[in-house]
Amino acid sequence: MTTEEKSSYIIREARLEDLDQVIAINMEALPEHYPRVFWEEHVKRWNKAFLVAEVNGLIVGYIMCRVEWGWGFTKNKLLRKGHVISIAVRKEFRRKGIGKALMEKAMKALKEEYGAEEVYLEVRVSNKPAINLYEKLGFKIVKRVVAYYLDGEDAYIMAKLL
Ligand code: ACO
Ligand code: ZN
Numbered sequence: 001m002t003t004e005e006k007s008s009y010i011i012r013e014a015r016l017e018d019l020d021q022v023i024a025i026n027m028e029a030l031p032e033h034y035p036r037v038f039w040e041e042h043v044k045r046w047n048k049a050f051l052v053a054e055v056n057g058l059i060v061g062y063i064m065c066r067v068e069w070g071w072g073f074t075k076n077k078l079l080r081k082g083h084v085i086s087i088a089v090r091k092e093f094r095r096k097g098i099g100k101a102l103m104e105k106a107m108k109a110l111k112e113e114y115g116a117e118e119v120y121l122e123v124r125v126s127n128k129p130a131i132n133l134y135e136k137l138g139f140k141i142v143k144r145v146v147a148y149y150l151d152g153e154d155a156y157i158m159a160k161l162l
Contacts (some may be wrong), residue, residue, distance in 0.1 A: 042066060
């Protein structure tokens with residue numbers, strides 16, 4: 001694949017048949033994994049906010065979200081919030097705007113399709129690339145959760161009003 005081909009991607013809703021590739025990307029990119037039924041449930045229930053990036057038929061990235069009801073991080077009231085559970089892009093396809101495009105399209109769907117008023121996520125405090133991406137999109141750190149991850153690392157909760 002040439003450099004030019006690598007940069008021409010499309011973003012679309014995920015299908016169950018994509019999950020082998022999506023799970024493979026997750027296994028390679030992140031220490032947080034989930035049982036297959038969890039992925040399937042999210043494809044079925046929140047399909048408009050479970051997106052994949054595709055280059056020449058190859059899945060190169062994904063974003064999986066869900067919609068929850070709870071106390072806001074950005075507004076002091078009960079509200080519907082979008083929760084970005086997991087996002088990753090294959091190594092060779094990073095730094096081309098794919099992660100940003102996945103986030104933007106998912107946030108639009110969370111707001112317009114599911115009526116979410118805010119979006120939030122957890123991220124390792126050491127994960128500079130991801131934190132930079134979220135800050136670029138207007139997310140703010142709203143909380144630090146001590147030893148959130150299995151290996152003991154802290155998480156930032158980052159949130160943004162939609
Ligand atoms: N170093 C510093 N800043 C970065 C980096 C980096 N390595 N990567 C992205 N950014 C920031 C930059 O501001 C970048 O803009 P620029 O390229 O114009 O400088 C901006 O984010 C947008 O970058 P994209 O190209 O859109 O991001 P990419 O497609 O590379 O995907 C991602 C970013 C998803 C974080 C990718 O690095 C990845 O898959 N990492 C491993 C998995 C991971 O950490 N996922 C997030 C976990 S938290 C969660 O899932 C809720
Ligand atoms: Zn989460």
